[in-house]
Amino acid sequence: MKKLALLVLIVLACIWILPIFTMFITASKSSEQATSQPLPWQLPKPFSLGENASIAWNSGGLKNGFINSFFYGVVGSLFAIFFASLAAYALVNLNIKMKFFWFIVIYSGTIFPFQMFLIPLFEMYQKINLYDTIGGLALFYIAVAIPFCLFVLHNYFTTIPREIAEAAKIDGASSFHIYARFYIPLSYPAIAVLFLFQFTWIWNDLLFGLVLSKSEQVRPIMPSLAGLMGIYSTINIASVLAGGIIASVPTLLLFVLLNRNFIYGLTLSTSRK
Amino acid sequence: MKKVSFLDYVYLLPALVFVGVFLLYPVVRTVYISFTNWDGLTTPSFVGISNYSRLLRDPIFIHSLLNTGIWVLATLLLPVGIGLLVASISSKKPGEVFFKWIFYLPYAFSLTTTGVLWSFLLNPAQIGGTFNAILEAIGLGAYTKRWLYEPPWNTYAMIAAYTWQTMGTNMILFLVGLQNIPQEPIEASQIDGATGWQTYRYIIWPLLQPIATVVVLMALINSFKVFDVIWVMTQGGPFRSSETLAVTMYRESFTMFQMGYGAAIAIVLTAFELLLAWIYLRRTFQQEL
Amino acid sequence: MKKMSILLVVLSFLVSFCSFAFAQEAVVLELWNDKPTFSDWFTKLGEEASKSIGVSVKPVPFADTTTYNAAIRSALASKEAPDLFTWWSGCWLEELVDSGLLEDVTAIWDKYIQSGEVNPDLAAPYTFNGKIYGIPDANDYYVVFYNKKVFAENNLTPPTTWEEFISQCETLKNKGVIPLGCSIQDRWPSIIWFQQLVIGKDPDLYRDLTTGKVAFTDPRIKEIMQVWKDLIDKGYFNDPTIPGVGTTGQSQLAELFRQGKIAMILWGDWYDNFIRTEDFQPGEDYFVFFLPPLNPEAPNAVIFETAPTCIAKNAPNKEASIKFLDWWLSAEGQQIWHQLYPTIPSNLKTTVTNPILEYEIKTVSEGNYQLLTRFWEAIPNAILQPAVDELDRFMLDPSTLDQVLSNIEKVAQEYWASQK
Numbered sequence: 001m002k003k004l005a006l007l008v009l010i011v012l013a014c015i016w017i018l019p020i021f022t023m024f025i026t027a028s029k030s031s032e033q034a035t036s037q038p039l040p041w042q043l044p045k046p047f048s049l050g051e052n053a054s055i056a057w058n059s060g061g062l063k064n065g066f067i068n069s070f071f072y073g074v075v076g077s078l079f080a081i082f083f084a085s086l087a088a089y090a091l092v093n094l095n096i097k098m099k100f101f102w103f104i105v106i107y108s109g110t111i112f113p114f115q116m117f118l119i120p121l122f123e124m125y126q127k128i129n130l131y132d133t134i135g136g137l138a139l140f141y142i143a144v145a146i147p148f149c150l151f152v153l154h155n156y157f158t159t160i161p162r163e164i165a166e167a168a169k170i171d172g173a174s175s176f177h178i179y180a181r182f183y184i185p186l187s188y189p190a191i192a193v194l195f196l197f198q199f200t201w202i203w204n205d206l207l208f209g210l211v212l213s214k215s216e217q218v219r220p221i222m223p224s225l226a227g228l229m230g231i232y233s234t235i236n237i238a239s240v241l242a243g244g245i246i247a248s249v250p251t252l253l254l255f256v257l258l259n260r261n262f263i264y265g266l267t268l269s270t271s272r273k
Numbered sequence: 274m275k276k277v278s279f280l281d282y283v284y285l286l287p288a289l290v291f292v293g294v295f296l297l298y299p300v301v302r303t304v305y306i307s308f309t310n311w312d313g314l315t316t317p318s319f320v321g322i323s324n325y326s327r328l329l330r331d332p333i334f335i336h337s338l339l340n341t342g343i344w345v346l347a348t349l350l351l352p353v354g355i356g357l358l359v360a361s362i363s364s365k366k367p368g369e370v371f372f373k374w375i376f377y378l379p380y381a382f383s384l385t386t387t388g389v390l391w392s393f394l395l396n397p398a399q400i401g402g403t404f405n406a407i408l409e410a411i412g413l414g415a416y417t418k419r420w421l422y423e424p425p426w427n428t429y430a431m432i433a434a435y436t437w438q439t440m441g442t443n444m445i446l447f448l449v450g451l452q453n454i455p456q457e458p459i460e461a462s463q464i465d466g467a468t469g470w471q472t473y474r475y476i477i478w479p480l481l482q483p484i485a486t487v488v489v490l491m492a493l494i495n496s497f498k499v500f501d502v503i504w505v506m507t508q509g510g511p512f513r514s515s516e517t518l519a520v521t522m523y524r525e526s527f528t529m530f531q532m533g534y535g536a537a538i539a540i541v542l543t544a545f546e547l548l549l550a551w552i553y554l555r556r557t558f559q560q561e562l
Numbered sequence: 563m564k565k566m567s568i569l570l571v572v573l574s575f576l577v578s579f580c581s582f583a584f585a586q587e588a589v590v591l592e593l594w595n596d597k598p599t600f601s602d603w604f605t606k607l608g609e610e611a612s613k614s615i616g617v618s619v620k621p622v623p624f625a626d627t628t629t630y631n632a633a634i635r636s637a638l639a640s641k642e643a644p645d646l647f648t649w650w651s652g653c654w655l656e657e658l659v660d661s662g663l664l665e666d667v668t669a670i671w672d673k674y675i676q677s678g679e680v681n682p683d684l685a686a687p688y689t690f691n692g693k694i695y696g697i698p699d700a701n702d703y704y705v706v707f708y709n710k711k712v713f714a715e716n717n718l719t720p721p722t723t724w725e726e727f728i729s730q731c732e733t734l735k736n737k738g739v740i741p742l743g744c745s746i747q748d749r750w751p752s753i754i755w756f757q758q759l760v761i762g763k764d765p766d767l768y769r770d771l772t773t774g775k776v777a778f779t780d781p782r783i784k785e786i787m788q789v790w791k792d793l794i795d796k797g798y799f800n801d802p803t804i805p806g807v808g809t810t811g812q813s814q815l816a817e818l819f820r821q822g823k824i825a826m827i828l829w830g831d832w833y834d835n836f837i838r839t840e841d842f843q844p845g846e847d848y849f850v851f852f853l854p855p856l857n858p859e860a861p862n863a864v865i866f867e868t869a870p871t872c873i874a875k876n877a878p879n880k881e882a883s884i885k886f887l888d889w890w891l892s893a894e895g896q897q898i899w900h901q902l903y904p905t906i907p908s909n910l911k912t913t914v915t916n917p918i919l920e921y922e923i924k925t926v927s928e929g930n931y932q933l934l935t936r937f938w939e940a941i942p943n944a945i946l947q948p949a950v951d952e953l954d955r956f957m958l959d960p961s962t963l964d965q966v967l968s969n970i971e972k973v974a975q976e977y978w979a980s981q982k
Contacts, residue, residue, distance in 0.1 A: 005362045012359060013375045016437065020378060022403050023390050039406050061598070083287040090284035106288050109296040111547060113498045115522045115539045119313075119532055119632075120302035121295065126636050143295035146288050175281070204383035206501050210629045214594075214622060222385050226505075227598050227625035237393060244386035252381040313635040314661050397801050400814040419803045422746075422958055510749060511958060512951035527628040529947060530635070 027052055027241035034238035049242060056228060056243030065221030068134070069203050070250065072220055076141030077198040081191055083142070084149035089179045092157040093165055103154065109147035114207055122211055132214045140208060145198040156190040157183060196258045200251045221247050300543075307536035313526075317533065324537035333513055334538070337521040340428055341497065341542070344517055345549070347429075348496035351436040353488055356443030361473070364451040373448065377441035384438060388505030391434035395420040421507050424514035431515065435502050439495075443488050450484030451477070493553060497546040518542040589882040590618045593871065594637075594647040596630035598623040603902040607890075610898045615889050617882045619646070638663040643876035645883045648699060651687035651868050652939025653946075658872070659690045665873035665880065668694045670888045679893060679909050687868055687935050696870025697887045699899070701906040702830040703922050704758060704865035704936070705850040707837060712739055712825045720851035724762070727854055731798045734825050741798045743815050743827035744957065745806030752802075752953035753937040754828055757865050759786045762856035765863040765932050772940040774978040778949075778971040787967065789856060791960040800824055802957045807836060819848075828853060830867050830936075834904065834918060845917050852925060864926060866933040948973045 022040040028049040029037070056062050087106060091099050121140070122131075130136030160183060168178045184191075202220075209220035216224070225247050228240050307324055311317030328334045363372045379387065396402030398409050398417055405417040420430045454477060462472045500519045503509060509516035509524055516524065518538055526535030593604055601621045608619030622644070624630035637643050638658070649655060658664050671694045674680040688696045708720065716737060721727040731741035745751045760768045763786055770776040771783065793799065806815040806829070816836040818824045827833065837848060844850075852864060871890075873883045889895045896909035904916045906923060914920045925931070938946065952966040 009359060009362050009372060012355070013372060016375055016379065016440075018403075019390055019394060019437065022394060026393070040403055083291060086284040087288035090281055094281035094284065095278050096281055096285070102285055102289070105297075106285075106292050109292045111494060111550065112296070112300055112543050113519050113522075113539065113546065114500070115519055115526075115535075116303045116543060117296060117299040118523075119306065119526060119536070120299035122632065122636065123302070124299070126640060126642055129642075131642070139291075140295050143291040146291055147296075150288060179284075200380070204385070206383065206385045210626050211632070214624050214629075214633060216623075219625065222383055223625045225383075226385060227623075240389060241393075244382065244389060248382045248386060251383075252378070255377065255381060313632060314639070314657070314663075396805075396814075397803060399801065400804055400818070419801065419958070422803045508749065510951065510954065511746065512955045523628075527632055529943065530631075 023241050027238055027245055029238050031236040031238050052239040052242035055239040061216050061224045062243055064216045065224035069221040072138055072141050073199040073202045075138050076145055076202045077195045079142045080145030080149050081194050084146045085153050088150055088153035088157050106150050107147050132218050134218050137212050141202045149194050160186055192258050196254055203251055303536045306533055307540050309533045311532040312530045313532050324534045337516045337518050341517040345496045347432045348492050352440045353443050353492050356440045357447050360444045360447035376444050379438045380441045384501035385505055387434055387438045388502045392506050422511050427507050427515045431502055431506050446484055446488050450481045454480045588612055588616050588618055589879050590620050591645040591883055592622050593619050594622045594644040596624045596627045617886045638874050643874040645877045645879050646871050648871050651870055652935050653942045659695055663875050664695045665875050666693045674891055679911050696872040697891050698868045698908045699871045700869045702832050702867045704830055706853050707827045707850050709822055709825050709848050712822045724854050724856050740800045740824045743824040744799050744802050745815050746802045746954045746957050747805040749950050751806050752957050756953055757937040761863045761934050764860050765934055768934055778967045787963050794960045850918050862929045863932040863934055865936050867936040944977045945974045
């Protein structure tokens with residue numbers, strides 16, 4: 001039974017890795033070879049990954065997209081975590097009426113399909129001149145990241161023993177002091193997890209980047225990648241895939257770095273009292 | 274005492290303002306638009322519930338609804354089911370880390386990139402579509418298809434791409450849940466002579482419920498929202514055969530410029546999603562009691 | 563000392579402010595478009611314009627056509643309207659004209675038509691209620707690209723009659739070459755063969771079809787579809803799922819053409835961009851011909867695709883925008899644009915340097931070819947989108963012929979009835 005289970009696992013792993021393997025192989029082929037010899041067991045000759053990547057980076061506008069998305073990812077995640085943590089702290093520790101109601105109001109942000117937001121946001125942004133501005137897009141990303149952060153942090157804060165807060169209060173600490181000096185430091189694992197998830201989400205966003213921006217200075221990376229694949233583009237598949245790889249480097253790196261925190265944080269953030 | 278109370282609400286303020294302005298206001302506005310015939314260009318005029326009644330007569334809407342149902346079911350079975358399977362097999366065993374990496378890796382690629390990659394893989398063998406080429410190479414050439422152009426295979430193919438990308442996160446969440454399960458009851462039951470399957474079913478599975486609830490709920494909600502993968506791989510085609518409600522909404526709004534109609538579809542989509550989520554949560558909470 | 567430095571700072575501010583104000587002499591117009599790859603060309607065009615008329619142009623590309631569409635619609639009515647923007651002709655333009663948000667540029671056209679520099683027929687897809695609403699930034703004919711080597715190997719020359727064309731297809735097929743290239747990737751290319759066959763039967767039939775005077779289920783249309791079905795059933799076409807101009811950066815159709823696996827591709831002459839490579843050049847390796855009509859009695863006709871750049875009514879720099887479009891349509895502007903982007907010039911005084919375009923212009927003029935607007939622009943969007951989907955269905959499975967035509971007709975009837 002155990003051997004069968006292991007076999008199943010190995011087969012699945014092979015299936016899972018094949019697309020990635022094909023992607024790297026094809027992205028390393030010259031544009032002629034990519035169309036004439038697209039099969040993954042036909043190895044790249046000459047090895048053109050660098051060349052394809054630089055085409056995607058330069059002509060594809062991925063350079064600006066990379067920088068922009070990095071900004072959105074960091075700013076969006078950090079501010080969302082900050083605001084959500086304030087709200088979570090209030091709902092867990094402070095004297096709020098109708099806690100469940102407020103929680104649902106904020107959490108409801110995740111429930112709606114993104115299509116619900118598209119048109120009115122577009123309209124609103126045009127009217128108040130936020131359209132195609134870095135600030136405008138950043139504000140949206142902060143907003144859209146808050147609900148899930150609240151969900152996780154709220155759950156996590158409930159696992160922090162009340163005695164800590166009560167002891168600190170007896171010592172004369174203010175609410176904010178307790179929040180900043182106790183709850184936040186104790187929540188680093190959860191915060192790390194949230195940063196990983198939200199940065200990845202913001203980094204990978206296509207729809208809102210597409211709808212709320214137009215110029216290269218503001219546009220995030222996925223819409224730029226999509227532009228590479230557009231019908232007016234004559235950039236071949238090898239460069240497009242190379243671009244896809246470039247576009248995936250930060251999220252990959254983030255997982256590598258925050259890997260341990262990730263597991264640990266999830267353990268604590270999703271367990272019950 | 275009252276002054277302190279007010280300050281407490283200030284903590285909620287930033288989150289409320291952001292969510293209210295950028296997320297909730299658009300929802301309200303979309304509801305309004307769904308009762309108009311706006312085309313994005315001229316000023317909208319009120320048309321009552323005619324957009325909604327039109328939905329009932331629209332065969333594309335019905336078909337789209339069916340596809341959405343398929344996606345919801347499949348997303349519960351595959352990314353969640355396979356995630357559970359993989360986590361259960363590899364948990365606390367040597368190689369857990371290795372498998373964890375392989376299955377999580379696709380999540381680093383955006384759904385857009387995933388869509389492009391899988392479109393490439395599913396091309397006809399003639400132009401080097403990997404999948405069809407492999408089928409031919411191992412003698413199963415009769416089974417090659419124009420995967421993205423033959424309903425319902427196009428939907429299944431996209432579900433495969435989506436599963437590939439998202440299974441990893443579910444697996445990791447289950448791994449976390451499994452890690453949290455204390456060893457004593459498991460060892461106790463094994464001493465009592467329970468088989469692996471019995472141990473799993475009566476000890477492990479119930480203790481996994483909290484995590485499972487989170488995973489299933491998230492998967493459920495996300496399955497309604499799927500858009501990028503479908504739009505990149507088939508644009509909901511051919512001839513609108515693989516559209517889900519999210520895609521139909523986008524298509525009606527941005528290709529046909531029937532924004533009122535599109536808004537109505539978005540409302541219906543949300544209603545279904547909320548209904549299912551509520552039913553699921555209620556069942557879960559009832560079980561816990 | 564401190565007072566001195568403060569004075570210096572203030573002075574430098576004043577100076578830079580003044581030079582900034584004076585530098586504003588050259589107006590820079592925003593040209594919104596959904597063609598990111600055109601950016602370099604638009605920029606260079608703007609530089610030349612700046613030298614010539616002191617008006618420059620800055621392209622603002624959108625990555626995605628659907629978002630572009632939404633952005634334009636929203637911006638036109640607002641204060642955020644662009645100066646210039648690219649759009650589509652025919653029914654697409656009509657929608658904007660009806661909303662009253664476009665600037666009328668008839669005066670510019672009149673000037674060049676009167677001086678004989680511009681063919682008045684060119685203005686047809688831009689004219690509504692006697693007024694013209696855009697300047698073409700691209701003009702293309704739908705022609706057949708053919709691989710010269712494959713033709714030579716089989717002793718073939720461009721066909722002059724439909725029968726000759728069919729027998730050439732048969733010959734090629736028997737030699738293991740796919741005679742005709744086609745695609746349904748990105749949905750819209752299914753109109754290419756449809757429109758060609760209809761005008762090949764009778765250009766007037768095409769005009770009537772696109773204005774609702776003839777039904778899609780008309781026996782003549784059915785007959786045409788049957789001809790198409792025959793071609794597909796005989797195996798003359800490749801698998802239509804092969805990308806022609808795919809939205810995933812692939813155009814394997816062009817690659818197969820270069821490799822000689824596909825002999826002919828009917829497409830807009832802009833497909834040249836996808837076919838041409840360093841090793842594969844027009845004239846030596848490939849060229850074009852006009853497909854002979856299906857019906858030998860039919861007059862010479864070609865499908866014509868043209869796209870405009872328009873001025874918004876709420877443009878912030880309207881005067882300068884008009885000046886710019888006037889210059890762009892002039893011989894000077896057209897020559898510069900032709901060097902940048904190979905398309906059929908609107909101004910007859912332009913020296914054409916592209917052999918394919920040269921051949922097309924000559925043939926159309928000598929053969930008195932009628933210009934029929936491409937199906938995408940000729941028919942209203944409400945009918946077009948379902949029609950494209952249904953034609954895709956037909957190309958994937960020609961046995962659905964009747965169902966396809968009746969599906970399209972149903973939508974068409976609904977639309978035309980609602981317009982009464």
